[in-house]
Amino acid sequence: MAKKRIVIKIGSSSLTTNQGKLSEKQMEHVTQMIAASYRDNYEVIVISSGAVSAGFGEMGYPVRPQTLKGKQAAASVGQTVLMRHYQDRLNANGVVSAQLLLTRADFTDEERYHHMFNTFDELFKRGVVPIINENDATAVDELTFGDNDMLASLVSGFIHADQLIIWTDVDGIYNGNPLTDAHAEKIYSLTGLPAELIDGIDNSSSSSVGTGGMKSKLSAADRALSMGVPVFIGNGIHQHAVHDVIAGQGNGTYLYPTTDRPMKTKKQWIAFHSDIKGSLTVDNGAAEALVENYHSLLPVGIISVQGEFIEGDVITVYDSDGNLLGNGKAGISKNELATMIASGSSPASKTRTAIHRDDWITIKEEKKGESL
Template sequence: MEIKRVVVKIGSSSLTDARGKLDFAKLQDHVDAIARLKANGHEVVLVSSGAVAAGYGGLGYPARPVTIAGKQAAAAVGQVMLLNNYAEAFHKYGMTIGQLLLARQDFERREQMSHAYSALTELLKRSVIPIINENDSVSLAELTFGDNDMLSALVSGLIHADFLAILTDVNGLYNKNPNEYDDAIRYHFLDTLPKHLLDETSDATGSKVGTGGMKSKLRAARMALSLGVRTFIGKGKGPDKLVAIINGNGDGTYIGSDCLKPSLNVSEQWIALHSPVSGKIEIDDGAVRALMKEGKSLLPAGIKKISGHFLAGEVIQITDQKSHVLGKGQVNYSSEQLDEIKRMSSSRAMITVNGGHPEVVHRDNWVPWTAVLKPAAYERSATHE
C-alpha cells in the first residue's frame, strides 16, 4: 500500500527536557524528520502536544499545574512558544506552517467539523504543514479529548490519512511492563488490536509532562483502525526516523494491515462518532433488509414505533423489532411528524405533513452500527517481534 498522507503525533515527553521545559534540540529533530518525509513526496499533518509543558515554567510554576485555570494559562503561554519554535525550525527548510486549535466541540458540530476538513485539505493542497493541538486554553474539562492521542486518530480519519505515527518515549507495546519484567516481549506487528491487550494495559502515564499513557495510545490506535488508518506507536531519532517508520523499519509497534476498509466520509464520521442521539425508531423486517442488505434508504412504510422527541435534522438510532441497534441516521422528519406518517407510502406521507423528502433517513445520512462504533476483528492473535 502506498503511503501518501501521514499524520505525525508528538507527545510532550518527546518535546521537553527532564524539567518539563521545551527542548529545542528535540523539536528540531522532529522537524528534520518531517522535512525528510516532505522531500520524499509525502503530505504531513503534525499533531503536537507540548503547549502546557512549554508554558508552565514561564508562569513560575515549579511543575506542571494541576488546576484547570493553571493548565489553561500555561497552554496560552506555551502555545506561542511552541509555534514560534516550529516556525523557526521549518523556515530553515523553506516550509510554511499553519496552526489549528481544535476542541471536542468542533467535532460534535457537523458544520465546524466540515470546516476543519476543508481547512486542512486546503493547507495540504498548498504544501503547508498544519500543526494541530487541542484548544487547551478554552476547552471545558468535561469536553476535552483528554490527550492528543485520540485527537490525532480523529484527525487521521477526518483527512483520510494513510498512516498515523504516534511518537513517544517508549519503543512500542509489550506483552508486560518492560520496566518490571526482563522477559517482556515487544509486539512488532499487530494485524488488529486484541481486546485483552487494551484491558491489560495500565491507564498510568509514564511521563511527568504528558497526559496520555500507553492505554491512551491503544485507544487512539483502535479508533484509527476503525477509520481505516494504519498506526505506529514507538520512538525514533534523527532525520530518517519517519521515513524508516513508514517503510516498516521503525522502533515500535505497527497496528493494522494493508487491507483496512476505507475511511468514512466526513458526514458519516460525524454521524457515527460525534453526533448526539435524540431519539429512536423501530423498523420492520422489510426495512431492516432494505437498510442492511440492499443499501436502500429508510421509508415511512417501514417504521413501527417512535421513541423520544426529536426534530428534523437530528440524529436517531434505528433498531429492529427485537431492540437490536442497527445504526444511526440523520432524520428528515420530526418525531411528531413520524408518528403521523409511519406505515404510510412515501407519496402519501409527503402530502400528509407537507414534507420534501420521500425518505425518513436517506442512505447517504445513515451509518450501520458495525461501520465505526464497533470496529471489527479486535480479538485476533498478535505476533511478537
C-alpha cells in the first residue's frame, strides 16, 4: 500500500512566543507531531516559516525588525538556528531531515523544475523529511511566492500530495471574523472555493509575526484545489494532530477539489510557473477543439498572433471574444505562424500542430463552491 504524502505548513505563529521569538516549547510540539506522522508511515513534507523569529534575537534586535534589510539579515541568521532546532529534535526521534531553500526561479525555469522534482523523489525514497522555506535572505518582492501559504500550495501540487495541512491560529474558516464578530459561523467543509468567499474574507490575523492572513490561506488553498490536492485549514498542533486530520477529526475546515484527477506536474508548470512569451486568438471551432474535445490546436484555427516566441515557449490562448482559454507550449514559432496566417489556408496550416494537446492546460473560470 502506497504511503500517503502529506504537506504540512507551519506558520511563524505556531513556532513563536508572544514576543515573537522562537519558542522551545512550540518547537517541541511541532517536531513531535512530525516524528509521529513519520512513524505513522506518512511521507511528510514541512513548509516552515520562522527564520526571522529565530534570528532577530541572535543579532541583538530587541524586537522583530520591520525593514526589509533587517528582516533579510535576521532570516539569514535565523534559518540556521531554525534548522538546528528541527534537526536536533527530529534526529532524537530517529528522523532524518533535509533543508531546501526555494525561490520562484526554481519553479519558473523548466530544467530546474524537473531537477527539483528528482531531488524530492530521492529524498522520499530514502525516508528523509524535507523542511522547506523560501530563501528569505535574498528574495525580492517580484521574485517571491508572496508567502509560505502559496509556497506550500505549489509544493503540494508539484509532488502530488494526498493532503495539504495549513496550521494557523484559528480553528478553520468562518463566514466572518470570529475575533470581532460574535455571529461569525464556522465552515466545516467545502467542495471548491467560491470566489466571493475569498474576496470577502477578513484578512486580519491574531498573529503579528506572520506574513499571510486568512485570505492568503484561501488563495493558496484555491490553487492547491485546482491541482487536485485536498486542503485542511485549522489549529491544534499536538503529537497526533496529522493523524486526526487524515481521519477526518481535525479542528478546522476541510476543502475538497472539484475533480479527482490531479493535474500532471508538466501541466502545472505550463499553467502556473512558466514565463509567458506571447498569445494567440483563435476562432470558435479551434476554441471548442481545445477546451471541449481535448484536441491539438492547428494553425488553421488561429485568427491572430501576439508577442515574440519560438517553438517550445509557453503562450496564452484567447477566444475571439477575448476570454482566456488556457496556456500551452508553442509547436511553431511566432514568425512561422504569422506567415501561415497571412498566406491563408495552406496544407501546412491544416497538418502542423501549433499546440499539442499534451502541452495544453485549460484555465477555466472559477466555479462556485458547494457547501457540504
